[in-house]
Amino acid sequence: MESFNRMFHPRGVAVIGASANPKKMGYHALKSLMSCGFKGYVYPVNPRYKELFGLKTYPSIKEVPDPVDLAVVVVPSTQAPLMVAECGKRGIAGAVLITAGFKEAGLEEGLKLHEELAGEARRSNVKIIGPNTFGFVNLHANLNASFTPSFSALRRGPISLVSQSGGVCHVLMPYALEQGIGFSKIVGLGNRVNVDFPDMLDYLASDPDTRSVALYVEGVDNPRELMAAAKRTVKVKPVVAYKTGRSRAADEASWSHTGSLAGNYRLYEAAFKQAGVLTVSDSVELVSAAKALAFQPPARGRRVAVISLVAGLGIIAADTCEGQGLILTRFTRETEEALRKLLPPYTIRTNPVDLGFVANDPDTCGNAVEIVASDRNVDAISLNYIYSWSEGFMELPVKWIINAFKAYGKPLVMCLRYPKNIWDAEKQQLEDNGIPTFPTPELAAKSLARLCEYGEVLRKLGVNKDEGASAFKGSS
Amino acid sequence: MESFNRMFHPRGVAVIGASANPKKMGYHALKSLMSCGFKGYVYPVNPRYKELFGLKTYPSIKEVPDPVDLAVVVVPSTQAPLMVAECGKRGIAGAVLITAGFKEAGLEEGLKLHEELAGEARRSNVKIIGPNTFGFVNLHANLNASFTPSFSALRRGPISLVSQSGGVCHVLMPYALEQGIGFSKIVGLGNRVNVDFPDMLDYLASDPDTRSVALYVEGVDNPRELMAAAKRTVKVKPVVAYKTGRSRAADEASWSHTGSLAGNYRLYEAAFKQAGVLTVSDSVELVSAAKALAFQPPARGRRVAVISLVAGLGIIAADTCEGQGLILTRFTRETEEALRKLLPPYTIRTNPVDLGFVANDPDTCGNAVEIVASDRNVDAISLNYIYSWSEGFMELPVKWIINAFKAYGKPLVMCLRYPKNIWDAEKQQLEDNGIPTFPTPELAAKSLARLCEYGEVLRKLGVNKDEGASAFKGSS
Numbered sequence: 028m029e030s031f032n033r034m035f036h037p038r039g040v041a042v043i044g045a046s047a048n049p050k051k052m053g054y055h056a057l058k059s060l061m062s063c064g065f066k067g068y069v070y071p072v073n074p075r076y077k078e079l080f081g082l083k084t085y086p087s088i089k090e091v092p093d094p095v096d097l098a099v100v101v102v103p104s105t106q107a108p109l110m111v112a113e114c115g116k117r118g119i120a121g122a123v124l125i126t127a128g129f130k131e132a133g134l135e136e137g138l139k140l141h142e143e144l145a146g147e148a149r150r151s152n153v154k155i156i157g158p159n160t161f162g163f164v165n166l167h168a169n170l171n172a173s174f175t176p177s178f179s180a181l182r183r184g185p186i187s188l189v190s191q192s193g194g195v196c197h198v199l200m201p202y203a204l205e206q207g208i209g210f211s212k213i214v215g216l217g218n219r220v221n222v223d224f225p226d227m228l229d230y231l232a233s234d235p236d237t238r239s240v241a242l243y244v245e246g247v248d249n250p251r252e253l254m255a256a257a258k259r260t261v262k263v264k265p266v267v268a269y270k271t272g273r274s275r276a277a278d279e280a281s282w283s284h285t286g287s288l289a290g291n292y293r294l295y296e297a298a299f300k301q302a303g304v305l306t307v308s309d310s311v312e313l314v315s316a317a318k319a320l321a322f323q324p325p326a327r328g329r330r331v332a333v334i335s336l337v338a339g340l341g342i343i344a345a346d347t348c349e350g351q352g353l354i355l356t357r358f359t360r361e362t363e364e365a366l367r368k369l370l371p372p373y374t375i376r377t378n379p380v381d382l383g384f385v386a387n388d389p390d391t392c393g394n395a396v397e398i399v400a401s402d403r404n405v406d407a408i409s410l411n412y413i414y415s416w417s418e419g420f421m422e423l424p425v426k427w428i429i430n431a432f433k434a435y436g437k438p439l440v441m442c443l444r445y446p447k448n449i450w451d452a453e454k455q456q457l458e459d460n461g462i463p464t465f466p467t468p469e470l471a472a473k474s475l476a477r478l479c480e481y482g483e484v485l486r487k488l489g490v491n492k493d494e495g496a497s498a499f500k501g502s503s
Numbered sequence: 504m505e506s507f508n509r510m511f512h513p514r515g516v517a518v519i520g521a522s523a524n525p526k527k528m529g530y531h532a533l534k535s536l537m538s539c540g541f542k543g544y545v546y547p548v549n550p551r552y553k554e555l556f557g558l559k560t561y562p563s564i565k566e567v568p569d570p571v572d573l574a575v576v577v578v579p580s581t582q583a584p585l586m587v588a589e590c591g592k593r594g595i596a597g598a599v600l601i602t603a604g605f606k607e608a609g610l611e612e613g614l615k616l617h618e619e620l621a622g623e624a625r626r627s628n629v630k631i632i633g634p635n636t637f638g639f640v641n642l643h644a645n646l647n648a649s650f651t652p653s654f655s656a657l658r659r660g661p662i663s664l665v666s667q668s669g670g671v672c673h674v675l676m677p678y679a680l681e682q683g684i685g686f687s688k689i690v691g692l693g694n695r696v697n698v699d700f701p702d703m704l705d706y707l708a709s710d711p712d713t714r715s716v717a718l719y720v721e722g723v724d725n726p727r728e729l730m731a732a733a734k735r736t737v738k739v740k741p742v743v744a745y746k747t748g749r750s751r752a753a754d755e756a757s758w759s760h761t762g763s764l765a766g767n768y769r770l771y772e773a774a775f776k777q778a779g780v781l782t783v784s785d786s787v788e789l790v791s792a793a794k795a796l797a798f799q800p801p802a803r804g805r806r807v808a809v810i811s812l813v814a815g816l817g818i819i820a821a822d823t824c825e826g827q828g829l830i831l832t833r834f835t836r837e838t839e840e841a842l843r844k845l846l847p848p849y850t851i852r853t854n855p856v857d858l859g860f861v862a863n864d865p866d867t868c869g870n871a872v873e874i875v876a877s878d879r880n881v882d883a884i885s886l887n888y889i890y891s892w893s894e895g896f897m898e899l900p901v902k903w904i905i906n907a908f909k910a911y912g913k914p915l916v917m918c919l920r921y922p923k924n925i926w927d928a929e930k931q932q933l934e935d936n937g938i939p940t941f942p943t944p945e946l947a948a949k950s951l952a953r954l955c956e957y958g959e960v961l962r963k964l965g966v967n968k969d970e971g972a973s974a975f976k977g978s979s
Contacts, residue, residue: 049893049894049895049896050711050863050895050896052892053516054896055892055893055896058893059893061641077812078747095779127859127860128849137849160641161891166795174891174892175890175891175892176893177893178889178924183537183848188817191815192813192814192818193813193815193891194811194812194814194815194816194819194887194889195815195816195819197813197889197891197920198816198889198918198920198942198943198944199888200922201920201921201922201923201942202942202943204922204923205681205923208581230596244814245815245818271815271819271822271824272818273822273825274822274824274825274826275825276809276821276823276825276831276854276855282607285760287930295522299935308582309941309943309945310819310944310945311943311945312732325549333752334672336667336669337668337673338668338670338720339666339667339668339669339670339672339721340668340670340671340672341748341784342668342721342747342748343670343671343747345750345752345814346747346748346749349749349750349751349752350749350750354753355750355751368864372518373613378752379752382602383603387526391940413673413674414651414653414673414677415650415651415669415673416528416531416635416650416651417525417531417534417535417651417652417653418525419525419526419531420526422523423662442674444673444674444675445677445679446680447677447680447681464679466674466675466678467785467786468674468786469785469786469787496565
């Protein structure tokens with residue numbers, strides 16, 4: 028734990044193999060670190076340079092002054108074991124080995140190097156993320172220890188993602204930038220010498236900056252340890268996993284990719300369920316579910332209410348909720364009566380509730396949200412808004428929504444879609460107050476389903492749900 | 504047909520109920536029309552104004568001069584039948600009835616009005632889109648006949664969307680703006696007095712600006728006619744449908760929404776399959792499939808090759824392809840041999856092909872694409888690229904990809920994801936040459952599956968596939 032704390036919050040970082048040449052990985056690693064506003068010391072290491080990016084550059088890791096907690100290593104694979112040994116001698120807690128060409132290579136030489144590396148890591152007591160990784164970021168420490176500077180532009184937030192594939196992180200990064208999704212840690216595990224899913228789960232379970240954990244899993248060597256760590260983690264925060272490698276072709280590819288067979292998907296699915304890990308089957312759904320789980324309390328049951336500004340979205344949301352195993356609740360007589368009084372007769376006032384005919388009356392819309400949220404037959408709410416018309420016609424009932432969420436503490440997720448800029452301030456206000464927004468009704472409904480499932484996980488574990496809920500207080 | 508031609512390519516448009524007050528729908532309708540660069544005449548109609556938006560405003564439709572082919576009607580529902588009658592007398596071909604409060608109201612008054620409207624439309628021979636619709640757009644005529652000006656910002660393109668819900672169009676519009684997806688027509692059918700799915704399918708089948716048709720269907724009164732029209736359409740261009748209203752709650756809501764029961768989903772699914780209509784189960788998948796189908800020729804079979812810049816995306820793509828019923832092909836010996844020579848030994852050179860270790864060598868990556876595309880065991884290709892590192896390190900092999908597609912005529916779709924701006928020019932060049940790009944490997948693979956299915960539809964119908972393929976020549 029202490030090693031991980033030092034790695035993720037380093038006082039100083041050495042970049043071994045830093046370079047001024049944009050054709051070299053060592054350039055991009057140093058640039059990434061420099062682009063994230065990191066407040067600690069940065070020590071480029073390369074005997075061929077005196078200075079890089081305006082920083083004093085050291086001929087070897089031995090020469091680097093204190094304090095140094097983390098090394099980003101971008102030297103050729105054959106030199107990697109030696110570098111790890113030197114990091115150990117220098118008292119460095121952890122190393123990111125971006126370098127590839129080890130176990131994933133499937134060649135004798137690569138396997139031999141991997142063994143050598145593992146031995147060196149053991150002897151020198153250095154935690155290794157990688158090899159064959161893009162690296163990791165900790166946005167709460169302004170730390171981009173990866174080879175892609177764009178990760179520095181991500182917003183700081185409550186979601187941590189641990190991935191067996193850097194590709195998935197690179198697919199989700201631009202999406203997160205567009206959607207303003209905030210991350211805590213993003214970790215590419217690579218070939219996993221001595222840092223694997225269980226280690227990350229245990230660390231993130233105790234990490235105050237992480238409120239939900241997303242996993243991208245192809246295959247692991249020690250599924251029992253993963254499931255045991257997951258069981259410990261889900262007691263304190265939700266874990267959602269996207270497991271691939273279902274197909275024969277993918278399974279073989281996974282072996283070559285990360286040196287692990289993906290294994291039987293059904294076995295994993297059952298084991299995840301057993302451990303209380305929620306699952307998704309799409310990369311965007313992974314980060315969406317993690318967002319909902321980070322923002323919102325778990326639900327007390329599966330009875331949902333759907334409210335939407337336009338009927339079509341309500342129908343999609345209702346379909347998706349039922350498809351995910353949720354129940355479109357029947358409102359109490361009191362709710363039915365209150366909605367009948369509030370909304371015009373030609374509107375759908377049962378579940379899903381259609382606000383189409385009062386769309387330009389924010390107080391009536393907000394009042395409907397409040398009435399539905401107060402219903403004892405409602406465990407969770409899917410609220411769907413789209414932008415239509417133009418300026419001056421329609422207003423989002425932001426305060427009503429926030430108040431309804433705060434008053435009843437039931438999960439409330441939103442589909443909120445608009446041409447760029449139009450509702451940015453409203454979206455920010457909603458998310459600052461713990462209401463996650465999603466760009467489609469399907470993503471909102473699927474994320475709501477995970478909140479209902481997490482409630483079931485906690486009930487099965489006997490964890491006090493109100494205790495769980497009280498930990499959730501907005502997005503930042 | 505002539506009526507539809509006049510509606511979708513009007514020489515003049517009257518906006519009945521136009522207003523200067525942003526709290527009125529008539530303001531937004533006029534603003535939409537004015538914001539799209541429409542080249543024809545615009546005639547605001549409202550006895551309370553002499554001028555609106557700098558345009559001469561007429562007291563009634565009778566006074567509007569020639570030529571006028573289309574009316575956008577935003578008056579209260581009780582006045583709508585009269586307005587339709589007046590449009591008929593004035594020789595107007597079609598009207599968009601944005602006005603709501605008819606059949607969807609579920610009240611006697613509304614039903615009576617709907618009947619009255621239908622009778623008037625019959626007598627006066629006016630085609631009505633709506634009532635209870637947001638309207639329609641035809642980007643090839645710079646025509647935004649809706650109440651939402653933002654639709655004017657959409658790119659012109661080959662996809663037409665016919666929707667029973669305006670909400671779905673409003674969810675997809677910002678997505679299309681972000682992704683640069685181009686549309687031909689977007690039509691909100693609303694309550695369907697005398698213009699329904701079959702009419703639109705027949706019109707779009709003959710529309711040279713439409714290369715694929717996307718349908719959002721809740722429920723229809725005349726499924727047989729829909730299926731018959733679909734059968735005619737799929738012979739000349741692909742049709743993909745997103746059918747909702749599966750759940751009991753959604754079914755009831757659909758009745759209230761558009762006056763039609765959604766009906767049994769399984770029956771629809773079977774009927775769509777029978778008619779050769781492809782299906783999806785998500786709004787973003789709908790537009791993604793339509794994009795692939797508009798850009799690319801149908802596949803000759805289900806044997807796909809997956810190529811990816813990083814192994815993780817290849818594994819996701821392979822999983823998704825197999826999940827969609829596609830077959831990860833086995834390459835010929837010649838291909839295996841050629842890839843073995845081209846790519847380093849520690850790379851995955853079977854299917855999925857991993858370009859990770861040659862990512863910064865565009866010619867080698869491009870050459871691999873060319874080799875795979877030439878394989879006689881390959882019917883379709885999923886190519887997956889993400890942006891990583893930073894400037895100067897990596898180049899997209901755009902010309903190789905375009906040449907491989909053109910040389911072999913096999914469907915080739917791409918996942919192409921990057922932080923904004925970075926590959927915009929490359930994306931444009933790819934799409935101008937008929938290669939559709941998608942933001943996730945899952946969407947690319949699912950869209951590829953629709954291209955394989957459409958090939959099967961055409962083979963079953965005995966339509967010459969090469970004839971089909973030759974019609975597809977880039978995106979614009």
